[in-house]
Amino acid sequence: MYGVHKVVAEDFTSLLIAVGILLVPIVLALPLRFWWTLRIGNQPEHVRYRSWVRQVLDAGEPLSTRRQELDHLARGLPIDVMRQGRIEMDVLHPLKLPHFMLLPVLILSPLVGLIGAILFILLFPLILVAEWVLIDRGLLAKVVDIVLRLMHWGIIGIHRLDTGVREEDAMVEHMHRLPTTAFLGLFCYLIVSYMPLPTWLGITFTVLLFLLLTSVIVIVKAASHGELVFADTSQRRLQPMERLVDDILAPVVGLGLLFLLSRQLFLTQIGASNSIFSDPIWFAGIVLIVLYSAAAVAIMVEISFFGLRSERVRMVFQNQMVEQYDPILYAFTREHDRMELNPLRTLKEHLETNNRHTDEVEPFNFEDMLRAPSTLQEGEDAVPPKAPELNSTSDN
Numbered sequence: 001m002y003g004v005h006k007v008v009a010e011d012f013t014s015l016l017i018a019v020g021i022l023l024v025p026i027v028l029a030l031p032l033r034f035w036w037t038l039r040i041g042n043q044p045e046h047v048r049y050r051s052w053v054r055q056v057l058d059a060g061e062p063l064s065t066r067r068q069e070l071d072h073l074a075r076g077l078p079i080d081v082m083r084q085g086r087i088e089m090d091v092l093h094p095l096k097l098p099h100f101m102l103l104p105v106l107i108l109s110p111l112v113g114l115i116g117a118i119l120f121i122l123l124f125p126l127i128l129v130a131e132w133v134l135i136d137r138g139l140l141a142k143v144v145d146i147v148l149r150l151m152h153w154g155i156i157g158i159h160r161l162d163t164g165v166r167e168e169d170a171m172v173e174h175m176h177r178l179p180t181t182a183f184l185g186l187f188c189y190l191i192v193s194y195m196p197l198p199t200w201l202g203i204t205f206t207v208l209l210f211l212l213l214t215s216v217i218v219i220v221k222a223a224s225h226g227e228l229v230f231a232d233t234s235q236r237r238l239q240p241m242e243r244l245v246d247d248i249l250a251p252v253v254g255l256g257l258l259f260l261l262s263r264q265l266f267l268t269q270i271g272a273s274n275s276i277f278s279d280p281i282w283f284a285g286i287v288l289i290v291l292y293s294a295a296a297v298a299i300m301v302e303i304s305f306f307g308l309r310s311e312r313v314r315m316v317f318q319n320q321m322v323e324q325y326d327p328i329l330y331a332f333t334r335e336h337d338r339m340e341l342n343p344l345r346t347l348k349e350h351l352e353t354n355n356r357h358t359d360e361v362e363p364f365n366f367e368d369m370l371r372a373p374s375t376l377q378e379g380e381d382a383v384p385p386k387a388p389e390l391n392s393t394s395d396n
Helices: 001-023 024-040 044-058 063-076 082-093 097-107 110-137 139-151 171-176 176-191 199-223 242-268 280-308 310-325 346-352 366-373
Strands: 156-157 229-232 237-242 328-335 336-348
Touching: 001 024, 001 242, 001 280, 024 097, 024 346, 044 063, 044 082, 063 082, 082 171, 097 176, 110 139, 110 199, 110 280, 110 310, 139 156, 139 199, 139 229, 139 310, 171 176, 171 336, 176 199, 176 237, 176 242, 176 280, 199 242, 199 280, 199 310, 229 242, 237 242, 242 280, 280 310, 310 346, 328 346, 336 346, 336 366
Parallel strands: 156 328
Antiparallel strands: 156 229, 229 237, 328 336
16 A cells, blocks of 8 residues: 555656656746846836837838838937837737747757757758749649638738838847747657657657648748738638738647647556656656757758748749739728728839838928927927027128
8 A cells, every 4th residue: 555655656746847847948938038028128218119119010000111200219218229129029029938938949059959950951951842842833822822712812912010120139030930840849749659659760750740841831931921911801801821820830739739748748647658758757858858959940940041042932922923813012001990901002013122112101291200209308498599690791
């Protein structure tokens, strides 16, 4: 009887240790989240500038249309250019807890960097193959055509609001895409771990599944990063193409991870798992290694592919959409409670300008000057300029 209680106590202790190991990314993410809040700025002037940026975006205007006004407001607070860019990027691409859960990979890089580097060496040729098949051969455009026919959707263009954003801290946008690849790798591992496969075959199948899915998703996300939007008129809904992948994967992967992790811990606790990871502590450690290795791969993809080839993929795909559908570019704006969807030009004309202008840039006129806050301190009176002294000579 004593032996049974001892075994139960040991199993329960192992389970608690495993849960504690799995909570390590969340625990490490909390101070990183606090550090990021300080880096962005939480002073009153930072909060005020953030609210101004949010007002521009809520109005549906690209930042480029209010660039001069925003710069004037930032100088008046004052806010330096670096912090101004960080605030704008954080409003456009907010980093949440899952993003900070992946940052410890930078600290653990000696441990997981080697695994990530090996996987990336295998992944990059697959990305190039996926680019050739999906983009150069036009398979992705054909898939979009099938989706439009089946769903009875249309396709239009809507101004990107991040046009004109200060990119002093552009790494925020890259960090914003990390969770998709990282958690997908962990999801693949947990799915394969339930299959009755030998350990070496399970690892091989996990790697292949992760590499294939990642290569396709990377190309799709790079190609759809633009103005293209699915228009579902029957359901009165607009679906940005670049958000479609995340909207599909996020609930599946998120809920799937919670279910699979809980189930695997339960199986290890009752002894129903026969793999080498049947011990819950081993299982939790392997989960962290897989998660951070996939995060290392995601970082390498962002640095290499999204830094070098994503623009080419985006332009080729958008040109294919223009040739096939000739969509119209719209401005989706809001003033108080009134929303308007105004046609501007064809997307072809917009692309021909090389995205230098998303709309007629409004000049900083007298009305804008009146709306802009004064650079005077509160309670300080405006003093008129002194009249210049002119030396006049009289003719006798």
